[in-house]
Amino acid sequence: MHIRAQLIVIPLWGAILAGSLYSCSSSPEKQGGDFGYEEEGQTAVSIAEPETPPPPKKPSVRIALRDDVPGRYVVKKGDTLWDIASLFLRDPWLWPEIWYFNPQINNPHLIYPGDILTLVYVDGQPQLRLTREDGTQIIEPSVPIGIPSEKLDPRIRAESLAQAIPTIPISVIEPFLSKPRVISKKELEQAPYIVSSLDQHLVSAAGNTVYARNLDYTDDVRYNIFRPGRVFKDPKTNEILGYETTLVSEAKLVKTGDPATMLIMRSIRETLNGDRILPADKGRVNYNFIPKPPTTDVEGQIIALIDAVSQTAQRQIVVINLGERQGIEVGTVLAIDQQGAVVRDPYAHGGTRSVKLPDHRAGLLMVFRVFERVSYGLIVDSTRVIRMYDMVRNPASSAEIISK
Secondary structure, three states: OOOOOOOOOOOHHHHHHHHHHHHHHOOOOOOOOOOOOOOOOOOOOOOOOOOOOOOOOOOOOOOOEOOOOOOEEEOOOOOOHHHHHHHHEOOHHHHHHHEOOOOOOOOOOOOOOOOEEEEEEEOOEEEEEEEOEEEOEEOOOOOOOOOOOOOOOOEOOOOOHHHOOOOOOHHHHHHHOOOOOEEOHHHHHHOOEEEEEOOOOOEEOOOOEEEEEOOOOOOOOEEEEEEEEEEEEOOOOOOEEEEEEEEEEEEEEEEOOOOEEEEEEEEOOOEEOOOEEEEOOOOOOOOOOOOEOOOOOOEEEEEEEOOOOOEEOOOOEEEEOOOHHHOOOOOEEEEEEEOOOEEEOOOOOOOOOEEEOOOEEEEEEEEEEEOOOOEEEEEEEEOOOEEOOOEEEOOOOHHHHHHO
């Protein structure tokens, strides 16, 4: 990566003024308060601030390219970032380590159909560079000898962010990007609820008027009506990690009060008395994120399978018992490992007659939605059937595995 050093020049009179201000501020005279004066009854204490240590140097990552790595690739409609990374790398989650972008480009991490990716080497390290028309600016990588290239004429490029290729297949994860939600036991118990309807029916639908208790009156007008679904528990501690909400209907607040009056605008399934209410999720859905390993060492398990009972595979969704409190973020890539079996050793001379085989890699998943204690992830690669309670942990690169 290229780092630009910026030189800041301070005029002489500015330096003199700064020095005089510093000498005043560091004077042993009384100090404190918002304007440099000590508040009444306080004692001024001079504390020497420790020097800020330089940021730690990023450790070098060993990159393993594929044997059949292309020197040049033209992005096509229907590609995903993970697919493209898999063309160049044995470990696609190391994409940020070789991706070079011009910081002057708007949204430099986004890639569009028609963009040209070229593999180059800088100081012996592989880099992927982008050739794109961006207004009148052309970003031209240095192309290795023997790799064909073409010069693109500058022209205005007007692309919607939605046209950028996604990191993983949107069609698979889209139903889970905004719904369901995972809430805590406290949130569930304190959530407002439907107490009755205008005609006092037990079941309501779109167009019906319903009444809600304990509804706080804020600026929210749109609400989601839900009922608790699956309970997520930690397999080892049996701790309740959260309740998955099942969306029932969408409603708007018509009149405040206790009970408040609401009108059901859209029904997904029947609305029942006792169903809970949450403000509609107004967060912006992020379709484009960058794959990355966890920032710290983590280890967890798959605690739920979506649309499966006991086993699943690539391009399927799972829930893991890791979330924000473990530092998990959208885009985090985790290895899926299966525990090695315990087998009998009939050839052992004395001692134990059983031995545990090593854990083995079964696949990779990428997290696309994160809550406090759980996360939803898409299985982006699998070499074996993925099962409930398989382990998830930091992925080791191919180069690291070979070196070990």
